Amino acid sequence: MKDVNAKATASETTELLRFSDVRYTYPGAGHPALSGLSLTVPQGKKCVLLGHNGCGKSTLFLHANGILRPQHGEVLWKGSPIGNDRASLFALKQRIGLVFQDPEQQLIATTVAEDLSYGLCNLKLPDAMIREKLEGVMERFQMTEWAEMPLHHLSLGQKRRVALAGVMVMEPELLLLDEPTAYLDQGQTQSFVQELERIHTAGTTILMATHDVDLAFAWADWIFVMEKGQLVLEGVPEAVFSDRDRLAGLQLRIPAVYEVWQALPDALREQVDADCIPRTSAELAARLRAVSNQADRYESVVMQK
Amino acid sequence: MKDVNAKATASETTELLRFSDVRYTYPGAGHPALSGLSLTVPQGKKCVLLGHNGCGKSTLFLHANGILRPQHGEVLWKGSPIGNDRASLFALKQRIGLVFQDPEQQLIATTVAEDLSYGLCNLKLPDAMIREKLEGVMERFQMTEWAEMPLHHLSLGQKRRVALAGVMVMEPELLLLDEPTAYLDQGQTQSFVQELERIHTAGTTILMATHDVDLAFAWADWIFVMEKGQLVLEGVPEAVFSDRDRLAGLQLRIPAVYEVWQALPDALREQVDADCIPRTSAELAARLRAVSNQADRYESVVMQK
């Protein structure tokens, strides 16, 4: 893990989006929402953004997408600053897809198909191409059968999927997600994460804000922690969650599986394979069980002798 | 754990609220929201209600509070059926407090203090008494300093607390909570749970719907699982979460700490104290660490000898 004061982050990968000392205060607000944020999203990674409500996550997203413009500092896309003109901001919105916290607020049209086509229509693509892309995305997200459904008839999980599909149909290079699993039940969360896995495999970089550290630990390649409009910690999950004192100061819980893993007796951990940290409790449990089965077998062998 | 087909639940405690074969279909809906729900909330317990979105939880809450009336079956309060007349429904609303999922939905007045007084004013209590209760609840919930703040200036966590306080000021015997921790960060969740702990200690029975099985396992005395408008499983947390096959069928995850606990080698579990199952990963980790420290000390003693 590197402190933010250390040199640039993922030097081994290409940088996709970079914030450089960005400051932003909402008009009329007493204190800044971003106060010198510097952060680099590496290409091709699954990134998670942790931090309290009000730490500036949403403001960061709105800057990434070009809706807000920094009052100080700059935002760079693949190394070059984002222009202020309409055309380059429009192009940016195409490359960076933003899925809002509440799908209710993102879904604009009346039916599923209409909503999915909204972004494409804004690109002024020919109708035939829009139709083709639409059919493609509906098939990929398995929503062809509800294409003509009015949006208010869908469940929350379905709405979240439509919101995601409406962004993915634009084929963005970077996908920003703001707490995509809140209010979802476990089946829904699981299928949402599978969806993300597919998207990532197809080549999209993902940055997801969440409060669920267990999910973050299980899913992320790289973790950012923000506080008071600044980046305060970043690194691979194991590294970020090792710094107990720092996390306590940030009021962040340690992921359950990692907490228990670290507390296991060294001997047992070695048996389970200390080099490869389990990412979910199910994985840890499975490996522990494998070990005890071995031990049982071993014991029974010994007994037989 | 008892199956629902088995005889009445918590026979050792008094029953507070009982649903007996309640059926309800929303007008215009294709399938019933409650299809023969029988469930008993035991007095003085911290209960959790698990189940998918759409399994009928919210409909259950609206029945408990008397807003919806069963189309078949009945709802009993302390053993006697709830009357259909205005007066007894009004009395019921006083005894059963309902906190909705979205606090925006529940807050009506211009300032915090005014909102807290709304329920009391509906009781037509004398002003002096209302003011006294108001001050009491604001002190208990530590919101005296924002008493005069307009509601739209509050954060989500604060709004949730005001919604809770506005219900608790009515001194209900049963508190119903619908996903009270969604969108909250960890600090906010923690202080919310502490609030609930105080409320429970002061004598209120709580029934909370949530998707967070880790929270359920850590907090609940008794767990209900619903599916398709029926109760399908209930019992103490350890019992409910032991039935792996059943849970998989219900698409419910096993709480992380319990998953790992069960997978630990027997010997280790015995050392940690097998009778008392840890409820949180932090607790399990602390106990594991205590064991290894002992082992270290023991070893060093042995070595010295």
Next chain:
Amino acid sequence: MKGRRTRSSFLLIAGLMIYFLLNTPETGHAMHIMEGYLPVGWSLFWWAAFLPFFFLGLRSIRRIVKERPEFKLLLGVAGAFAFVLSALKIPSVTGSSSHPTGTGLGSILFGPWVMAVLGSLVLLFQALLLAHGGLTTLGANAFSMAVVGPVVAYGVYRLVAGRLGKQKIGIFLAAALADLSTYLVTSVQLALAFPAASGGIAASFAKFAGIFALTQVPLAISEGLLTVLVWNWLQAY
């Protein structure tokens, strides 16, 4: 049935409030007579002219609320909806802005008197939260936007949609004419307070009406069209 009625009443307000949409905060007070603009005498006069309608409205609201207490909640939501539309920064067709006569069309279902109350509350909120208009001129503003507009809209809709059976044209005309009548009444109010040195009240009216016509006539038309557009949407879903 009750649900349908609630829905359609809301829907009508929605349509009417469309031109609120064209009312940007920067230029939004083009037709709100500002605080202190009218002499004391005329301020009082217009308050006096407005209040009887207001009390009529209060009486009919009370009557409905007695039967259906939740109607109060519905009216409150409707008022907030109208206010929010008026406060949004949305560029309009002409680059200028409109004014809240739109309450007029809500009168078709609630009746024009209820809209006198709701419309004046919206104006009060605009004064208190946006500093549009003022307190002493609230009477004059409410008279033109919350009384005349709704009455005209109600009459036109009844005539065209009811008698002639042309619903969409009725809605278009109701919205557009409510808008126009409000602007004409405001011009009369200003002309009465400030008669021209040459030509008196009539000349002054011509001047005020002429100036505001630049923005208000295209607005009235586009508002009528938008109202029909939203009406179609609402009908479809």
Next chain:
Amino acid sequence: MIGRIDTLAYGSRLRNLPPVHKLLFAIGALVLALVSHPLVQALLFVWMSLWITVYARVPWRIYVLVVSASLAFLLAGAPALLIEIAGGQEWSPTDSVWASWQLGGWVFYVTEAGLTRVGILAARSLTALSCFSFLLFTVPFAEILQVLRKIGVPSILTDLMMIMYRFVFVLLETAEQMWTAQKARGGHGGLSETLKDAGRLVFQLFTRSMIRYRQMYISMTARGFLDDFRVIGYSTHVRSKRYESEAVAGLLLLLMLEWWTGG
């Protein structure tokens, strides 16, 4: 702008003064502004601006913004008040003419009396606006409502105002988020796209308002709603001798000045 005035009123330094006093003061000053002469009005304007920007600590930029925004109306109406029109042949102005233009058979002219009239109007409007702004920036909406309840305004009105106020901010947030989401998805491209997006937003906002209404009705029922929205305010107001004496003395002084110069 929306919400800004409201927020400033809650944060104003005069927040803790009793709202009734502030309202009486604002109304008294407003009446004086309407009936007095330009000299008194000018003094009153300066004094009220002092209350707003110095005593209440309202940022002067915002105060200037509110005043200048309202001036738009004054400017829009000015041509109608200033420019007189007469047929060329019969033109024989009674007042002294400040400027005139001949166009076809018509004469357009501005008289000195007309200029004076606009000057007087501007003085009155600006002064009245400053008094009104004092009320806006120092008395939060909740307290205006409390006073209205206290003086016996029918509960049907205060209830409606309370519900409206609550929903205004809920719906405003929804509308703003939807507007942002449209922008994030590449909306608002040109004029006709923007109009279409606006129409969509209105329709969606309407749908959400209906949903909100139904939800609120259910949750109010859960909180024991029968037919009333009665609430009790909780206020901690402190009287201030210093401000009270300045307000009363200032108003009396200006009143005497008006009587002495204007009478």
